[in-house]
Each structure stands twice: as C-alpha cells, then as structure tokens.
Amino acid sequence: MKPDKDSPLFSLSQKCKTWLILFVTTLLLIVTIPVYAQQQNTNGNPVDGFPVVLDGQEIFRVKQGIPGIATAEERAAIIKKRLVTVANDSTILPEAIQPEKRGNDFLVKAGDKVLFTIIKEDAVVYNKSRETLAQEATKFIRASIVKYREERKAENLVKGAILAVISTAALLIFFRFTQKIVTKLLTEIKVARKADALELRIKNVQVFGSNAMSYLLSGFVRLGRLAVILLSLYVYLPFVLSQFPVTKPLGDSILKDIAIQIDQLVEGFSKYLPNLLTIGIIVLITFYVIEFVKLVISELGRDDAYPWFYTEWIQPTNRLVTFLIVAIALVVASPFLPGFGSPAFQGVSLFLGALFTLGSSSAVANAVAGIILIYTRSFQIGDFVAIGDIKGSVIEKSLFVTRIINPKKEVITMPNAKILGSDVKNFSVVQRESHQGLVLYTTITLGYDLPWRKVHEVLIKAAGNTKYIMAEPRPFVLQTSLNDFHISYEINAFTDHPELMPEIYSDLHQNIQDYCNQAGIEILSPAYTAIRDGNYSTMPADYLPDDYTPPTFGISSQNSH
Incomplete structure (x- = not known):
C-alpha cells in the first residue's frame, strides 16, 4: 500500500530520500577528495619546472x-x-x-x-x-x-572538527529555514490562485491568467530554493574541507576558484557596462517611439478625424507597428548583446533562420492573409457571414485563423489564407454601418391560373406576420420568371436580426404555407400538371369546406350538346 501524497508519511519518505541522497553525495566527496588532493598541484613542464x-x-x-x-x-x-x-x-x-x-x-x-x-x-x-x-x-x-x-596537532584537528560540526548544524538550520520560507510562499501562491488574484495585466491586457502565473511563480520559487541550496553547499564544502589537512588543498582550490570566478564576473560586467548602457538607451527610445506611434494611431482612429481610417483598425495597427518597431530595435541592439559574433550565436541564428524559412511558409501566408482581411474589413467579430459553404457568426479573429460558430453550435476554424481565397458574404455589415435591414428572400412557384395580385397580397401578408421581419420597409414581391408551367414569385422582406436568419426563414416558410392555404392557393411542385376532374384537392383538409367533395369526371361526345 502506497502512502497518499498529502499524508505525513509520504512527506517523511520524501525527506528521507532527499537526506539520503545528500549523505551519499557527501560521502562520495569525502572518499574521493583525498585522492584528488594527492593528485593536484603536480602539473609541470620542462620550461617552468x-x-x-x-x-x-x-x-x-x-x-x-x-x-x-x-x-x-x-x-x-x-x-x-x-x-x-x-x-x-x-x-x-x-x-x-x-x-x-x-x-x-x-x-x-x-x-x-x-x-x-x-x-x-x-x-x-x-x-x-x-x-x-x-x-x-x-x-x-x-x-x-x-x-x-x-x-x-590534535588540538587543531579537534578545532577543525568542531568548526565542521558547527557549520554543518548551521547549514541544516539554514536548509530548514529555507524550506519553511518556500512552503509559506507556495501556500500563499496557492491561496492567491484560488482567489484568482494572480493574473498579470499590462494596460488592461491580460498577459497571464491566475493558473499560469501560479505555475510560473511556483516554478521560480522551487528553482530559487534549488539555487540557494547549491550555493550554500558550494560555500559549505570548501570551508569544511579546509579544516582538515588531508582535504585542505581541495578546499583552498575551490575557494580560489570561487574568488577567480567572482573576479571574472565582476570584470566581465564592468567591461560590458557600456554595451548595457547602449541597450538601455535603445530600449528607452523604443518605448517612447511605440507610445508616440500609439498616440498617433489613436488620433487617426477617432470618428471625426479621418474617415479613411476606421476605428477597428486601431488595435491591429498598434500591434503591427509595435512588432515592426521592436524588430528594428532588436536588429539595432543585437551587436551589443553578449556573445554576438561568436560561433555559437551565429550557429543558433542560422538554425532559427533555416527553421523559419523551411517550416513557416503556410504560417506566413496565413499571417499575411490575416492582415489583409483586417484592412479590407471583410468582417468583424459578431458578424453573421457565409464563407463558401459555411455560415455562422464570427467569434474570433487572429493573425493566423478565424473561428466561426454555425447555427448548430459547431465551432469551425478556418485558416486565413483559405478565407482570402474564398467569397465572403457578410450579412451584418449593412445593419451595423448603414442601419438598414438585410433583405431575406425565398421563391415559390404557382400556376398561371392564379391571379398574381392575389399571390402578392398573400405573400406580403405572410412575410409581415413573421417574427423579426421589419414593418418598414414593407415586404415586396418580385416575379422572377415565367416558366413553362408556372410563375416564380420571390418574396423579399427586411430584418434587423441577420444572426437569426435560419429561424426567420423557417417561420417565413411556415407562414407562406398557412396563408396560401387560407386563401385557397395550392403550392404546386414545379413540374406538376393538374387534372382537376375527379381529383382531391392538394390543400390540407383543415382549409377545405366541411361539405367539400371531389369533383366528378366530365365526359362529353362530339355530337352531344
């Protein structure tokens, strides 16, 4: 039976494993250090001796x-x-x-x-x-x-052992104190995550949510704990080793290496200060240039400023210009970065360039198509559109893809390059920009024996009583063709709810059926030939008189009267 992860037994087991690993590592160091101490400082050459x-x-x-x-x-x-x-x-x-x-x-x-x-x-x-x-x-x-x-001497060995024990105890106390701080920080991060108080926003733009920030902060805390432990061991081991004659050479060597590394770090930092100052100036100039450009773009997008620059262009233009300015700043600042011009830097640059060139052709095509779609104003979020055979409302526009939800609540993701190569019908743009209704239309075919004025009247009445059909402008009928056996009547009606198009069409078709039946109009199929003698009417029985009977066959001869 395995202990639960939250149980004290599991925590104790993990601590035992940690201390066991630390003990084995220290023991290996103690065993191998004398050999190393005996072997070091033996380097020489015929010139220096x-x-x-x-x-x-x-x-x-x-x-x-x-x-x-x-x-x-x-x-x-x-x-x-x-x-x-x-x-x-x-x-x-x-x-x-x-x-x-x-x-x-x-x-x-x-x-x-x-x-x-x-x-x-x-x-x-x-x-x-x-x-x-x-x-x-x-x-x-x-x-x-x-x-x-x-x-x-015995007294010096005892003194060294006492100092080693004291330093070991201090190290363990430090580890315990560090663990308490880390546990407290992780607990506070967990509480803040549950309260949804960790999200990171920059000027009302959410960069990271609470869950993501909780994951990052927890990782940083654990990484910091590991770094502190390693650093403390890096200081502790040389000090303990220097207390004993056998291991003192190694301890002094490690301390000397630490001093050399710190000296090299300080010297390298001091040499890099001019480049760091230059990078800081470039960053500062880039920041103010971006802010100035954003101000200009915001002024261009005001409703009463420039009619050729639309309000919905402000945000994508800001992002595009910011990307270009940052890219230029990176190119300018790259020579001042540490390691610039080194073979490793050049190798990584070539690898990234080849990777981008070979693997991102479709991504670049979609990105360019996304930018073109933004500035051609084909659609906006919330518009009801038809792209090829797909109809639905736009719920997301990104640089690479567009997401549409159709009336069946199916979310369809379309690459922007495919959208750019297709015909886009936008049913919402007229209502949004001109405050006019969208015209919905449907066609029925009726025989020549029906008066067209009566058909117009019935169809207009059916459309006028359909939900979400506007009273003004009034519906109207167009006779689109005079066919061999029938006439095509197209009823046109205005609506200010294009997103409800499927529902409106369904209600309109139902009303056309009801009102035609009430007016005694049979809706016949396009190639239907009516032989009335002896045939029952095609209208539902609810619309026929109670005493309705099918007509009888009429037979006449050439010589009869």
Missing part, C-alpha cells in the same frame, strides 16, 4: 634533472617523497634540516638523511650560487614542515 609539493603547497620547482640518473620530473617526485617522510617523522626537528657543502656541491640534509643535492646546472638555471639556493631551499622546507606538523 616541476613542483615539489608538501601538503598541497608548492615549496619550489625543479627545472634540471641529474644526467644519467633522473629527469627533472623524477627528481621532483623523489624529493617530495623524502620530504613527506621527514615531515611525518616527529623525531626530526626542523632545525635539523641544514645545508651542507660536499666538494663543489651543496646538500640539503635532515639529520643524517639527504633530501637532495644542488648541482651546477641548478645554479645556472636559477642564476644563483649553489650555496644561496641551498639556504633558500632549507628555509622553505623548514617553514613547510612546521606548518605541516602544526596543522596535524
């Missing part, structure tokens, strides 16, 4: 080997090994390390043990006498051995 190191500290360098016996590197390693043996032998006092002349050479001895010999070649390389070199080497060795033994 090979260092003689004791406890991680360089004493001097060996630039010459002994011909036929040892190279300079081997000589340095032998001297180091002897020095470590002497340093660990407490019976040999530092004062026992003395230079001694033997023939033309000088020896450096520790009691009866010979540490190394200064030969003629050493004096030539260092441009000093052999005696001077022996005295200087003796002085350096004594100081190094004194320091080596001082650091390994």
Whole structure:
C-alpha cells in the first residue's frame, strides 16, 4: 500500500530520500577528495619546472634533472617523497634540516638523511650560487614542515572538527529555514490562485491568467530554493574541507576558484557596462517611439478625424507597428548583446533562420492573409457571414485563423489564407454601418391560373406576420420568371436580426404555407400538371369546406350538346 501524497508519511519518505541522497553525495566527496588532493598541484613542464609539493603547497620547482640518473620530473617526485617522510617523522626537528657543502656541491640534509643535492646546472638555471639556493631551499622546507606538523596537532584537528560540526548544524538550520520560507510562499501562491488574484495585466491586457502565473511563480520559487541550496553547499564544502589537512588543498582550490570566478564576473560586467548602457538607451527610445506611434494611431482612429481610417483598425495597427518597431530595435541592439559574433550565436541564428524559412511558409501566408482581411474589413467579430459553404457568426479573429460558430453550435476554424481565397458574404455589415435591414428572400412557384395580385397580397401578408421581419420597409414581391408551367414569385422582406436568419426563414416558410392555404392557393411542385376532374384537392383538409367533395369526371361526345 502506497502512502497518499498529502499524508505525513509520504512527506517523511520524501525527506528521507532527499537526506539520503545528500549523505551519499557527501560521502562520495569525502572518499574521493583525498585522492584528488594527492593528485593536484603536480602539473609541470620542462620550461617552468616541476613542483615539489608538501601538503598541497608548492615549496619550489625543479627545472634540471641529474644526467644519467633522473629527469627533472623524477627528481621532483623523489624529493617530495623524502620530504613527506621527514615531515611525518616527529623525531626530526626542523632545525635539523641544514645545508651542507660536499666538494663543489651543496646538500640539503635532515639529520643524517639527504633530501637532495644542488648541482651546477641548478645554479645556472636559477642564476644563483649553489650555496644561496641551498639556504633558500632549507628555509622553505623548514617553514613547510612546521606548518605541516602544526596543522596535524590534535588540538587543531579537534578545532577543525568542531568548526565542521558547527557549520554543518548551521547549514541544516539554514536548509530548514529555507524550506519553511518556500512552503509559506507556495501556500500563499496557492491561496492567491484560488482567489484568482494572480493574473498579470499590462494596460488592461491580460498577459497571464491566475493558473499560469501560479505555475510560473511556483516554478521560480522551487528553482530559487534549488539555487540557494547549491550555493550554500558550494560555500559549505570548501570551508569544511579546509579544516582538515588531508582535504585542505581541495578546499583552498575551490575557494580560489570561487574568488577567480567572482573576479571574472565582476570584470566581465564592468567591461560590458557600456554595451548595457547602449541597450538601455535603445530600449528607452523604443518605448517612447511605440507610445508616440500609439498616440498617433489613436488620433487617426477617432470618428471625426479621418474617415479613411476606421476605428477597428486601431488595435491591429498598434500591434503591427509595435512588432515592426521592436524588430528594428532588436536588429539595432543585437551587436551589443553578449556573445554576438561568436560561433555559437551565429550557429543558433542560422538554425532559427533555416527553421523559419523551411517550416513557416503556410504560417506566413496565413499571417499575411490575416492582415489583409483586417484592412479590407471583410468582417468583424459578431458578424453573421457565409464563407463558401459555411455560415455562422464570427467569434474570433487572429493573425493566423478565424473561428466561426454555425447555427448548430459547431465551432469551425478556418485558416486565413483559405478565407482570402474564398467569397465572403457578410450579412451584418449593412445593419451595423448603414442601419438598414438585410433583405431575406425565398421563391415559390404557382400556376398561371392564379391571379398574381392575389399571390402578392398573400405573400406580403405572410412575410409581415413573421417574427423579426421589419414593418418598414414593407415586404415586396418580385416575379422572377415565367416558366413553362408556372410563375416564380420571390418574396423579399427586411430584418434587423441577420444572426437569426435560419429561424426567420423557417417561420417565413411556415407562414407562406398557412396563408396560401387560407386563401385557397395550392403550392404546386414545379413540374406538376393538374387534372382537376375527379381529383382531391392538394390543400390540407383543415382549409377545405366541411361539405367539400371531389369533383366528378366530365365526359362529353362530339355530337352531344
């Protein structure tokens, strides 16, 4: 059975895992650090010499080997090994390390043990006498051995252990304090998200909703916690390592690396200040240029200013001009960005350019089509339109697509490039701009035996009693064609609710049926031939008299009267 994520058992398990990982990492560092400490500071070359190191500290360098016996590197390693043996032998006092002349050479001895010999070649390389070199080497060795033994005294080891324990306790307290702050911040973010108080707006434009801001802020808080923990460990480990002789070289090296990195960071920042100032000036100028352009566009879009610039153009024009100004500013500021001109910067630029060129042809076509649709004023949000075979109300216009909801409440997403290549019928523009009604029309076919004035009267009456049909202008009828068997009558009526077109057409057709039946008018199919003798009327029974009977067949002969 697994513990629930919100249960204390689950929280305790997660903490145990975290501390276990931290413990294993520290243990690995402790195990590997002595090996690293022994291996470091051994770099050398024939020109600068090979260092003689004791406890991680360089004493001097060996630039010459002994011909036929040892190279300079081997000589340095032998001297180091002897020095470590002497340093660990407490019976040999530092004062026992003395230079001694033997023939033309000088020896450096520790009691009866010979540490190394200064030969003629050493004096030539260092441009000093052999005696001077022996005295200087003796002085350096004594100081190094004194320091080596001082650091390994019991009281200093105890002091280092106490400082390590105190620093570890302080680190744990700091971790605990950091965790409490992080938990409190995450709780406040969660409460603010539930209260919908985290949305980010810039001048009444929502950039991020509460959910998105909650996700971002929570991520930043957790990332900040990780950065603080890593930074504290980066400071803690060198300090603890420097308290013990075995690990002190590594601790000092890490501290030295930190100091070097901070110095490089400060130096790089100081060198970059002129470029940063230039970028700041470019940003400031760009901001004020955008604000000025927005002011000009707003003035152009006033109703009484310029009739050729429409109000609905203000927002898209602002966005388009802002994009162009920002793009120009980026081009101008790019040479002052850090890393500009580097191979990495150029490689990323080429990759992004190729990606944009190869993969965005359709996106660019849709974007251009979207801009053209905006400035051709084909439709606005809320307009009832017909695009090809699709009819519906526009609910969203973006740079790439347009969304339409049809009378069946189906949302249809159309690419702007496809819309630009299609015929667009806008049923709402006349009502919005001219405050005139949209003409709805439908056609019925009736026979020649019906008086056309009566048909006009019935159709106009049916349209006038249809919901959402305007009383003024009055409906009217057009006779569109005189066919072989019938006449086409087109009823035209005005409405100020084009978005209800399907419903209005349905009501109109129902009224046409009712009023034609009431007037005794049969609506016949286009190719219908009526033979009245003996046939029942096609009108519903409700519209026929109660005593209605089908007419009888009439038969006549040529000779009858």
